[in-house]
Amino acid sequence: AQSVTQPDIHITVSEGASLELRCNYSYGATPYLFWYVQSPGQGLQLLLKYFSGDTLVQGIKGFEAEFKRSQSSFNLRKPSVHWSDAAEYFCAVGRYNFNKFYFGSGTKLNVKP
Amino acid sequence: EAEVAQSPRYKITEKSQAVAFWCDPISGHATLYWYRQILGQGPELLVQFQDESVVDDSQLPKDRFSAERLKGVDSTLKIQPAELGDSAMYLCASSLSAVGTGNTEAFFGQGTRLTVV
Numbered sequence: 001a002q003s004v005t006q007p008d009i010h011i012t013v014s015e016g017a018s019l020e021l022r023c024n025y026s027y028g029a030t031p032y033l034f035w036y037v038q039s040p041g042q043g044l045q046l047l048l049k050y051f052s053g054d055t056l057v058q059g060i061k062g063f064e065a066e067f068k069r070s071q072s073s074f075n076l077r078k079p080s081v082h083w084s085d086a087a088e089y090f091c092a093v094g095r096y097n098f099n100k101f102y103f104g105s106g107t108k109l110n111v112k113p
Numbered sequence: 114e115a116e117v118a119q120s121p122r123y124k125i126t127e128k129s130q131a132v133a134f135w136c137d138p139i140s141g142h143a144t145l146y147w148y149r150q151i152l153g154q155g156p157e158l159l160v161q162f163q164d165e166s167v168v169d170d171s172q173l174p175k176d177r178f179s180a181e182r183l184k185g186v187d188s189t190l191k192i193q194p195a196e197l198g199d200s201a202m203y204l205c206a207s208s209l210s211a212v213g214t215g216n217t218e219a220f221f222g223q224g225t226r227l228t229v230v
Contacts, residue, residue, distance in 0.1 A: 101213065102158075
């Protein structure tokens with residue numbers, strides 16, 4: 001069965017510090033990979049996506065993510081976190097020719113001033 | 114910018130009552146998804162439409178939940194009767210085609226927060 005794991009439930013970083021949120025998946029085939037962000041009480045906004053090609057993808061709001069096939073990972077990074085980045089982040093994984101995609105359980109990011 | 118519209122944003126209902134949520138996807142999007150998100154968890158797919166047809170409703174509790182997309186555009190999700198455990202955020206998303214069938218992504222609405230009392 002397919003699964004998406006976000007091992008960190010909560011992360012707290014200081015404003016200006018770097019950030020890395022982890023995502024691991026269990027698929028045999030080439031995955032379609034997404035990161036979404038959700039502010040409290042709101043819907044999900046797409047930060048970035050990976051379908052193929054360059055394994056380092058750039059997204060909105062200064063975020064980037066790197067697909068590492070050997071580690072089945074798609075970790076989200078930001079070099080310098082802003083207080084407005086405090087939110088919940090979800091990794092989602094789909095599979096080519098398989099019309100579903102699955103979400104991880106999310107990582108809640110707190111930003112200290 | 115085109116958006117997925119959902120209404121209402123918030124709904125409080127009593128246990129055993131009926132409740133309905135509405136979703137209008139981005140124009141031209143053939144695929145429509147309904148997700149349920151319990152507080153502190155990731156979204157869980159309830160039902161997926163391709164145009165007016167249900168593609169996947171394997172996780173939809175069919176004894177009390179129903180969904181339709183009659184003309185392949187907007188969609189309604191209904192719960193009857195509502196139970197306390199149905200309290201959650203209900204999210205609608207749409208995409209040009211199903212995620213995984215091409216280089217496509219899903220766009221989400223703001224969601225409907227349901228509280229059953």
